[in-house]
Amino acid sequence: MPVLVMKFGGTSVANLDRIRRVAKRVGVEVANGYDVIVIVSAMSGKTNELVGWVGETSPLYDAREYDAVVSSGENVTAGLMALTLQEMEIPARSWQGWQVPVKTSSAHSAARIVDIPPANIMAKFAEGMRVAVVAGFQGISPEGRITTLGRGGSDTTAVAFAAAMGAERCDIYTDVDGVYTTDPRISPKARKLDRIAYEEMLELASLGAKVLQTRSVELAMRYNVKLRVLSSFEEQSDGAGTLVCAEEEIMESKVVTGIAYSRDEAKMTLMSVADRPGIAAAIFGPLSEAGVNVDMIIQNISEEGRTDMTFSCPTEQVARAERALKSAVETGNINYSHLVADTDVAKISAVGIGMRSQSGVAAQMFRTLSNEGINIKVIATSEIKISVLIDRKYMELAVQALHDTFDLDKVG
Structure with missing residues (x-):
C-alpha cells in the first residue's frame, strides 16, 4: 500500500481528547488505503517542563542525560496514540527512535539525522500493521545513546521518514491551516497560499515564519518530498492547507509571494x-x-x-x-x-x-x-x-x- 507520513505538533496532541481527534484523522487515511507513519511531538508544554527539571537538577548537565530526559515526552505521546488507535481497532504500535532506528550524529541536543533504514517498519507493514506511531525529535547515536534533534526536530523527523520510506506525501498538522502571504495577526488581508515553492518556503522559514522548521524544508527540497501544511483543528477537504512543492509544479505565481x-x-x-x-x-x-x-x-x-x-x-x-x-x-x-x-x-x-x-x-x-x-x-x-x-x-x-x-x- 502507499505510505503517508502525518506529523502532529504539541498543540495537536495536548490532551487525550485531542489525541482521540488526531487518531480519527489517521483512521480516515487508513480507510483511504494508506499505510501511515505518524510522527508525534510531546504534549504541549511537556518539553519545557522536562527542560526545566533538568536545569533544576543539574545546572551543568551531561548533554547525554539531558537528551534521555527531554526525549521522553514524545515517547509518552507515541504510546498514548498507539493505544487510542488500537481502541479503534486499527493495527498500530509505537516506535521510539532507537527501535526504527533513526541513526543520528553524536551532537546531543542538536543531532543530525544520518540514516533511517526502512526495513523494520516496512516489515511490520507487511505483517499487517497499518500505523507506525513514531516519537519525533529523537534518534540514536553511533555510541548507542539517545539523541535529540533540537527544537522543532519533529518536522525534520517527519520529512526524513517520508524520504526514507518513499512516502507519497508528508502532511504537517499544526495550529494554523496553511502558509499565508504574511502573518494574519499583523495584516487582516493576509491570504492562505494553495502552493508555495520549496525555495520560497525555505526563505520564509529562515526569515521568521514559524510554520515549518528550516531544516525540514531543506530536507524536503533535497529529496523532493511533497509537504502539506494543515490545521489539526479544522475539517479537511480536497486541496486543504498549503502544498510545499517544486517550482515546476506551480503554474503561475506573483512576483512576490510573501x-x-x-x-x-x-x-x-x-x-x-x-x-x-x-x-x-x-x-x-x-x-x-x-x-x-x-x-x-x-x-x-x-x-x-x-x-x-x-x-x-x-x-x-x-x-x-x-x-x-x-x-x-x-x-x-x-x-x-x-x-x-x-x-x-x-x-x-x-x-x-x-x-x-x-x-x-x-x-x-x-x-x-x-x-x-x-x-x-x-x-x-x-x-x-x-x-x-x-x-x-x-x-x-x-x-x-x-x-x-x-x-x-x-x-x-
Whole structure:
C-alpha cells in the first residue's frame, strides 16, 4: 500500500481528547488505503517542563542525560496514540527512535539525522500493521545513546521518514491551516497560499515564519518530498492547507509571494576597523565559533585605511557577539575604536521566485517604505529575497504597506 507520513505538533496532541481527534484523522487515511507513519511531538508544554527539571537538577548537565530526559515526552505521546488507535481497532504500535532506528550524529541536543533504514517498519507493514506511531525529535547515536534533534526536530523527523520510506506525501498538522502571504495577526488581508515553492518556503522559514522548521524544508527540497501544511483543528477537504512543492509544479505565481518579518533583530557596527586583507575573516571567524548567527553584512568605503563593518544577528546573541569580538581584540586579531549595538530594529523581507525574471521589486519596496516615512538601515538581497532592517516601531506598518503594495491579498 502507499505510505503517508502525518506529523502532529504539541498543540495537536495536548490532551487525550485531542489525541482521540488526531487518531480519527489517521483512521480516515487508513480507510483511504494508506499505510501511515505518524510522527508525534510531546504534549504541549511537556518539553519545557522536562527542560526545566533538568536545569533544576543539574545546572551543568551531561548533554547525554539531558537528551534521555527531554526525549521522553514524545515517547509518552507515541504510546498514548498507539493505544487510542488500537481502541479503534486499527493495527498500530509505537516506535521510539532507537527501535526504527533513526541513526543520528553524536551532537546531543542538536543531532543530525544520518540514516533511517526502512526495513523494520516496512516489515511490520507487511505483517499487517497499518500505523507506525513514531516519537519525533529523537534518534540514536553511533555510541548507542539517545539523541535529540533540537527544537522543532519533529518536522525534520517527519520529512526524513517520508524520504526514507518513499512516502507519497508528508502532511504537517499544526495550529494554523496553511502558509499565508504574511502573518494574519499583523495584516487582516493576509491570504492562505494553495502552493508555495520549496525555495520560497525555505526563505520564509529562515526569515521568521514559524510554520515549518528550516531544516525540514531543506530536507524536503533535497529529496523532493511533497509537504502539506494543515490545521489539526479544522475539517479537511480536497486541496486543504498549503502544498510545499517544486517550482515546476506551480503554474503561475506573483512576483512576490510573501512578506516575512523578524522582530528580535540587532544591528551591530564595528567603528574604525583596520581595512586590510583578511579582516572580514578575522571578525566573522570568532563570531561563527561563538555560535552567532550573522545575517546581513555591510562594509563602508575605506578612508585612510579604516572602515566601518555592520552586521545583523538575533538580539539574544548580542552579548555572545560582544564577548567574541572583545576576545578577538585581546588576542590581537582585530582592532576597532568602539562597538555600537542597536537592539531596537526589525527585519522585513519580501520573498518570491518571480523576482528572478522581473526587475523593479527593490525600487517598489523602497518607495513604499519611503512613502510611509520609514528609514532603511541595512539592505540585503538574494535571487528571490529582499531584506531590510528598520526601526522596530515601524515593523507592523511596513508589513501592512508592503503587503498592499504587492497586492498579496489578491489571487493571480
